[in-house]
Amino acid sequence: MxxxxxxxxxxxxxxxxxRGDGDAFEELVRRHERRVVGLVSRLIARRADVxxxxxxxxxxxxxxxxxxNFESSFGTWISRVAINHCYDHLRRARASRVAYYADLSQEGxxxxxxxxxxxxxxxxxxxxxxxxxxxxxxxxxxAPPEDRVMLTLKELEQMSVSEIAEVLNLRESTVKVRLHRAxxxxxxxxxxxxxxx
Amino acid sequence: MHCQxxxxxxxxxxxxxWPEPVRAHVAxxxxxxxxxxxxxxxxxxxxxxxxxxxxxxxxxxxxRVRRRIEEAARGEAGEVLAExxxxxxxxxxxxxxxxxxxxxxxxxxxxxxxxxxxEAYPLPQEMISAQNYPVFPGQPLDARYDFSFVSERPExxxxx
Ligand SMILES: [Zn+2]
Numbered sequence: 001m002x003x004x005x006x007x008x009x010x011x012x013x014x015x016x017x018x019r020g021d022g023d024a025f026e027e028l029v030r031r032h033e034r035r036v037v038g039l040v041s042r043l044i045a046r047r048a049d050v051x052x053x054x055x056x057x058x059x060x061x062x063x064x065x066x067x068x069n070f071e072s073s074f075g076t077w078i079s080r081v082a083i084n085h086c087y088d089h090l091r092r093a094r095a096s097r098v099a100y101y102a103d104l105s106q107e108g109x110x111x112x113x114x115x116x117x118x119x120x121x122x123x124x125x126x127x128x129x130x131x132x133x134x135x136x137x138x139x140x141x142x143a144p145p146e147d148r149v150m151l152t153l154k155e156l157e158q159m160s161v162s163e164i165a166e167v168l169n170l171r172e173s174t175v176k177v178r179l180h181r182a183x184x185x186x187x188x189x190x191x192x193x194x195x196x197x
Numbered sequence: 198m199h200c201q202x203x204x205x206x207x208x209x210x211x212x213x214x215w216p217e218p219v220r221a222h223v224a225x226x227x228x229x230x231x232x233x234x235x236x237x238x239x240x241x242x243x244x245x246x247x248x249x250x251x252x253x254x255x256x257x258x259x260x261r262v263r264r265r266i267e268e269a270a271r272g273e274a275g276e277v278l279a280e281x282x283x284x285x286x287x288x289x290x291x292x293x294x295x296x297x298x299x300x301x302x303x304x305x306x307x308x309x310x311x312x313x314x315x316e317a318y319p320l321p322q323e324m325i326s327a328q329n330y331p332v333f334p335g336q337p338l339d340a341r342y343d344f345s346f347v348s349e350r351p352e353x354x355x356x357x
Contacts, residue, residue: 022263022267025266034253034254037254041251042246054258055262055265058265059266059269132239132241132245133246134242135238135239155240156243180209187232187236187239190239191232
């Protein structure tokens, strides 16, 4: 995500938006709405919340646009605003939960158990893939917010380590360590979950 | 080799890139075989999730964002006005309390008299009329006019 060339119309829109021009900001929204809605939908589990959260992100970006200094691309900057907002949202949602496993209903727990124990029944490949997908989704949803952000950016958004480092304003080595920790915790969670009585 | 060290390879590299000691450990360790199977399964699941296209923004998304920004700006302006009004109300209340305190603390005989202290000593009617009454020559002043009430505390209504 490099800096945009100076003749990019986006530069003009950003400068106008920084002076409070609503039309220019609406152009920026149109240009980046897919990216932001996509990110939000992958980071936030509740589909019903996606549009609302994406709108909140753009309102936040509008109020902070004067702090944008063209050091990164606008795409990187708006992604950073989006990820930080989703991270806060996930943390608030997590704080309101009673316990670590409490976000899964009994029905959900039974489904997860069935999927986790089903691995040896290697039958139809499509069915197996669907079950693996659901298992990954459930474990992602249970992961701590920082792990969820890391794994989503790497595994679902398929960003490189350097892209993640840029968007999160971290060193690449830090990203590697956090990614490794997130993967390990996800695997341990599955193992621990299986050991439950 | 320790299982935890094997996991580090398992999570970060593909099976074909494992060094020989890791391969040898996994071949003889059931826990690491299970972990490897789990991780392969999770990666498969994550890849399936990545392949799903994310939802598109609904029609008119940018216009709704703009409306929300305008509402936020109006809300902010309203908040500023409400805050200003509330501040004025507080100042007025403080001033009223201050005046009340001053009225209670300053004694009634001081420079500020309460209506009650003014009422307690009305100027007697006789004194007012005496001041304007003509004095006739040869008449002792106190023969006609009795000023004894001056030294007494008068009753309300000014009766003698
Ligand atoms: Zn082992």
